[in-house]
Amino acid sequence: LRIEDTDQTRYVPGAEEYIIRALNWLGLTPDEGPEQGGPAAPYRQSERMAIYKDFAMTLVKDGKAYYAWDTPEDLEQMRQRLTDKGVPTPKYDASVRGEMKNSLSMAASEVEDLLEANVPYTIRLKVEPGQSIFIQDKIRGEVVFDSTELDDKVLLKADGYPTYHLANVVDDHLMKITDVIRGEEWLPSTAHHVLLYRAFGWEDTMPTFSHLPLILKPDGHGKLSKRDGQKFGFPVFPLAWPSANPEESIEGFDSFGFEPEAVINFLAFLGWNPGTEQEIFSLEELINVFDPERIHKGGARFDYDKALWFNQQYVQQLSFASAESRLKKYGADLGYDLSVTNLESVFNLLKARVHRLIEVVPQGYYFFTDALVMDEVEISKKWTPEAGPVLGKIADALKSVAPFTHESAAAVAKEIIQTSGIKMGVLMPLLRAALTGTTQGPDVFAIAEVLGKEKTVSRMLQMSKRN
RNA sequence: GGCCCCUUCGUCUAUCGGUUAGGACGGCAGAUUUUCAUUCUGUAAAGAGGGGUUCGAUUCCCCUAGGGGCUGCCA
Numbered sequence: 001l002r003i004e005d006t007d008q009t010r011y012v013p014g015a016e017e018y019i020i021r022a023l024n025w026l027g028l029t030p031d032e033g034p035e036q037g038g039p040a041a042p043y044r045q046s047e048r049m050a051i052y053k054d055f056a057m058t059l060v061k062d063g064k065a066y067y068a069w070d071t072p073e074d075l076e077q078m079r080q081r082l083t084d085k086g087v088p089t090p091k092y093d094a095s096v097r098g099e100m101k102n103s104l105s106m107a108a109s110e111v112e113d114l115l116e117a118n119v120p121y122t123i124r125l126k127v128e129p130g131q132s133i134f135i136q137d138k139i140r141g142e143v144v145f146d147s148t149e150l151d152d153k154v155l156l157k158a159d160g161y162p163t164y165h166l167a168n169v170v171d172d173h174l175m176k177i178t179d180v181i182r183g184e185e186w187l188p189s190t191a192h193h194v195l196l197y198r199a200f201g202w203e204d205t206m207p208t209f210s211h212l213p214l215i216l217k218p219d220g221h222g223k224l225s226k227r228d229g230q231k232f233g234f235p236v237f238p239l240a241w242p243s244a245n246p247e248e249s250i251e252g253f254d255s256f257g258f259e260p261e262a263v264i265n266f267l268a269f270l271g272w273n274p275g276t277e278q279e280i281f282s283l284e285e286l287i288n289v290f291d292p293e294r295i296h297k298g299g300a301r302f303d304y305d306k307a308l309w310f311n312q313q314y315v316q317q318l319s320f321a322s323a324e325s326r327l328k329k330y331g332a333d334l335g336y337d338l339s340v341t342n343l344e345s346v347f348n349l350l351k352a353r354v355h356r357l358i359e360v361v362p363q364g365y366y367f368f369t370d371a372l373v374m375d376e377v378e379i380s381k382k383w384t385p386e387a388g389p390v391l392g393k394i395a396d397a398l399k400s401v402a403p404f405t406h407e408s409a410a411a412v413a414k415e416i417i418q419t420s421g422i423k424m425g426v427l428m429p430l431l432r433a434a435l436t437g438t439t440q441g442p443d444v445f446a447i448a449e450v451l452g453k454e455k456t457v458s459r460m461l462q463m464s465k466r467n
Numbered sequence: 468g469g470c471c472c473c474u475u476c477g478u479c480u481a482u483c484g485g486u487u488a489g490g491a492c493g494g495c496a497g498a499u500u501u502u503c504a505u506u507c508u509g510u511a512a513a514g515a516g517g518g519g520u521u522c523g524a525u526u527c528c529c530c531u532a533g534g535g536g537c538u539g540c541c542a
Contacts, residue, residue: 089468091538221535275482277490431501
């Protein structure tokens with residue numbers, strides 16, 4: 001299996017390392033890579049330049065490809081001329097290559113001179129029109145292209161780098177790749193690739209092709225792209241890509257607090273399903289049950305809500321041991337000292353309430369700081385002057401409760417509330433607000449137990465002084 | 468525009484000629500809960516349209532429409 005990323009024009013330093021880290025995060029550790037070596041090394045495109053050039057030259061020698069010296073301006077003019085003539089799809093093909101600056105149209109001596117003078121050239125595939133190219137796609141069945149519709153693709157660029165088409169075919173052949181599995185956007189190019197295998201005489205050992213359905217934007221318009229992360233407010237990459245320039249920073253599922261297993265799980269279900277009603281699968285189970293026959297043909301829209309639901313299923317399974325270090329990191333990121341309270345209790349109290357582990361810290365912030373943010377709007381809706389003294393009475397009574405537990409605190413407090421004449425529905429929200437600043441959240445006395453007697457009492461007293 | 472791929476609830480999908488067209492997310496309603504969330508229960512919601520083939524089409528074929536991809540010295 002080779003995973004490609006040969007984006008030369010927009011090459012980002014560190015991209016290679018990012019891919020390795022992302023795979024590791026997802027639990028898919030590559031056992032070979034540029035650094036580890038392997039039977040088909042080297043792997044970096046820049047280290048294989050001579051290989052690509054050799055194979056391109058072979059094609060030229062065999063008359064399957066040719067040199068071209070057209071400038072971008074020449075190409076632009078050609079396209080314009082064809083458009084003006086009413087040609088729907090202007091392309092560099094058999095019908096126009098005689099009019100362009102290439103080794104097929106120019107005199108041999110002229111070609112010699114240009115080569116001699118080291119004038120940069122591209123090498124183009126000589127596509128013979130009028131042939132049918134049958135592609136057997138494992139997902140789509142037989143797909144037919146007519147070579148008349150195909151252009152003379154650039155194989156080797158003027159800067160000496162191969163285009164994807166050349167590199168892909170040469171590498172796959174040399175590295176004995178058996179299955180090409182890629183996105184549907186590559187389906188039209190596959191016709192060129194088959195032609196290349198044919199030109200090299202490698203058609204017998206050509207890999208099989210599987211073109212996967214695309215992941216579409218949530219609104220269904222177009223394939224999901226990296227910019228959509230910012231646009232729709234959710235990640236599209238496994239790992240975040242921090243940058244000095246915030247505009248270039250990209251969020252990742254990791255920085256959004258997603259579980260790697262959940263990401264694998266919901267990604268697997270985009271364009272595929274097991275045919276049963278089970279939806280939660282570990283990587284191991286997925287490997288066992290995954291059947292390529294069941295891969296869809298149509299694109300699937302990315303649904304962030306469903307992704308969150310998958311993640312929630314995994315968060316509920318999380319043990320404190322596996323969550324602890326991440327919680328501490330999330331806490332530190334928000335400036336909280338999570339050592340001041342029993343983090344395990346906080347985790348157990350809040351995990352059923354969140355979709356992502358990262359939400360535990362902000363949701364339970366009142367466990368980590370005494371600087372409560374009071375929700376004055378909700379509090380004033382419930383507040384009555386009589387509530388103050390009752391809160392004070394409860395606080396006083398709680399001082400002598402030992403051991404201080406959910407049950408013991410609740411028993412004492414409820415006793416006082418019931419004799420106070422104030423409704424539960426009024427006092428309970430105020431009690432919760434005293435402890436957390438808001439009127440909603442987990443069970444008041446469960447919070448109290450985790451908070452401890454001292455903080456519970458002092459926060460209640462604080463609230464009781466309100467008027 | 469041309470070429471290629473695709474088309475079942477709003478979304479992801481099951482169905483491989485005969486089903487009350489199933490599940491999940493989301494929605495709505497209810498139960499539980501001192502609140503919110505969780506959880507549980509219930510509920511609304513789909514075969515793009517038109518032709519064929521067939522005893523019978525969501526399922527097979529064709530056309531139309533719609534969506535997506537490609538159409539670069541990007542991948």
